[in-house]
Amino acid sequence: MNTKNLFKHLPSVDAILNAISSEKIVANLPRPLVRDLVNDFLNLCREEIRSQIITNGEQLKLENLKPKIMAYIRAHSRPHFRRVINGTGVVIHTNLGRSILAESAIEAVVHACRHYSNLEFSLKTGKRGSRYSHVEELLCRLTGAEAGLVVNNNASAVLIILDTLAKGKEVIVSRGQLVEIGGSFRIPEVMAKSGAILREVGATNRTHLRDYEKAIGPETAALLKVHTSNYRIIGFHKEVQLKELVALGQKYGLPVLEDMGSGNLFDFSASGYSFMHEPTVQQVIKAGVSVVSFSGDKLLGGPQAGIILGQKEVIDKIKKNPMNRAVRIDKMTLAALEATLRLYLDMDLAREKIPTVNMITLSEQELKQKARRLKNRLARRLKDHLELKLIPNHSRVGGGAFPEQDLPTTLVAIRPRQMSIEDLKNRLLHTEPPLVGRLEDDYFCLDPRTIALSEYNLVCEAIEQAVVGG
Incomplete structure (x- = not known):
């Protein structure tokens, strides 16, 4: 049979749609999408006719094509964002979505999506409330902080902290902490975007307390310590301890800020993993920092969020920043975060129930x-x-x-x-x-x-x- 005659044997789009209409997968898809997929499949058939892969009309009968059509629809109707x-x-x-949530956090997200909630409604007064109140008290209880705020990620947290406390003024940072992490997130660029002026001190591998002190001047707004995240300097190396930096800040009346990056509430080194030593958020708060920020979806094992904790006087200023509305968390994040944090009230339970902590x-x-x-x-x-x-x-x-x-x-x-x-x-x-x-x-x-x-x-x-x- 010649090629022109074979094209005539192709079933129509409507004939195919009628033949597959009772299939479960088709019933759950938008009809315009199914029609587009059927058209795409028929175009492939035309290519196979031209390439002489299809050589007789029997191959083009609807009953013979139907299994292939269904396989094509199944393969090409999957969501782009899906489970791996x-x-x-x-x-x-x-690249695979960072931390997966605890079951209680997943249930909390489902409830937040399925029902109305008291997101910004006080059940005590019957009036408008604050979305941050749902987790602020819990965060303070877990860490010893005076106050807290949650934004949509840690980059936003660093941005709003600097914009609030140091816009147009200098922030002193060790040269060895001017890091770049995934997605070209660079501390100097975030500082520039916030309006703060970077003042580098020390050398790449060694920074002393005197380097910070020499740099302090009338334009200094804060001292910033940044977690080096994806790398470590070993060998001939020195960095100023947080307690020393806090003492220096107190001496000159300057806030000390710490970007912890991952930020953990669980002390891995005290749980049989002595080789995994990182200060916990609790330890950083106890050292006396003015503000600390960290991610919600890394070592914490919760949803993507930027958690800001510290002294009430400072946190209150950050809450009033107009940028806060642009970087605030939604109800699903809030629900997942609260459920995750509640597990940390019992560290053994956190270890068992939070997948990230459990896997580590x-x-x-x-x-x-x-x-x-x-x-x-x-x-x-x-x-x-x-x-x-x-x-x-x-x-x-x-x-x-x-x-x-x-x-x-x-x-x-x-x-x-x-x-x-x-x-x-x-x-x-x-x-x-x-x-x-x-x-x-x-x-x-x-x-x-x-x-x-x-x-x-x-x-x-x-x-x-x-x-x-x-």
Whole structure:
């Protein structure tokens, strides 16, 4: 049959729409989207006719095309933003959405979305209230701060703090703390945007208290300490301790600000992880800083937010800044944050229920057992298609936290028998759900630290989709 005649055998768009209208997936999609997908599928058929992939009219019968049409619709109607299984072992993986929420936080978000709430309504007075009151008291109780405020992320927190306290004036920062983190977020540029004037002191690797003191002048508005986040200076290195900086600030009547970056309420070093030493927010507040800011979706294990804590007099000024409305949090963030913070009232409960804290604190033995369990499940299902073994390795916290620390783990190492590991890695990006891992020593590897036991079946199904098809 010639090509022109084959085109005549293509079913019409309306005929296809009628034939698939009872399919569940179609019923849940907007009809214009389904129509567009059917048109796209028919265009592919026309290309296959021209390329002589389709060579007879039998292939174009609606009953023969229908399974392919449904597969095409399923593949191309998925949301762009969707679930991914994280097998990388990076707990706070910025590209994969950072921290995942505790179940109680998820439930709180659902309630906030499904029902009206007292977001800015006081149930005591029946009048307008403040959205920040829902978490401020809890934050102060947990950290010892006098007052608090929450904005939409830590970059906004730093921006509004500097805009409020140092606009048009100098802020003194150690040269070794002028960091850039993900997304080209640079401290000097944020300071410039806030209207504050950067005054660098010290050298890249060594800054002394006298460097700060020499720089203090009539135009000085604040002293700023910045967490170096994604890197560490080792060797010939010195930085001024926070207590010394606070004492200097008090001597000259200057506020001391600290950008903690990740910011943790859980003391990992006191929980059997002595190698993971970072000051907690509680310790920073106790040292006497005027203001501290940190992220909600990193070590805290909550939603994206910028948390600002400190002295009431200073926080009250920041609350009055008109910029506050532009960077405020929404009801879903507020609900998730409150639920997460409530878990920290009992640190053992926080360790058990907050996924980020739980994953970081998993023991080597627990991870070895998890890895063995996943390997055995894959072997039962796909032993003819995969070479499998367990290898000792390490995980990372991620999100700029503990950048120099390796967390011991056991990886499930996978080598497919009929394709390269690069092919496997790429195919797994298109499974449902996608599975992301890492390449180590000529194996595709999965780290059980960041894979929940409840996801093991999905992992097996994804790998089966990739190596067998289906």
